[in-house]
Amino acid sequence: MVLRNSDIIALEYPHLNFNAGIQVQPTFHRIEKDLQKIFEKFEKPHLRPLPEKPYRAGASNGVPFEKKVKIGRNDPCPCGSGKKYKNCCMNKVEG
Secondary structure, eight states, X not given: OOOOHHHHHHHHOTTSOTTSHHHHHHHHHHHHHHHHHHHHHHHSGGGOSSOSSOOOTTOOOSOOOOOOXXXXXXXXXXXXXXXXXXXXXXXXXXX
């Protein structure tokens, strides 16, 4: 048994009235056009719903960032006073 396109659509869309021949043909053409649009989107790479390469979490986007240097309590103070950081500017920055 060979199924025609209209038979397949009748099976897929049972709510459509396929006994009314006037309505069947426009409905069939509308469904066919909708399916054609979907397939065309997959043929054009810029219209595909998902990228070819999946996004990797944590992947670099090419923009470098600077790590913030943490100053230790016993390191020399960056202000240049010669004192330890804990005795000079640490309380000014944190407080």
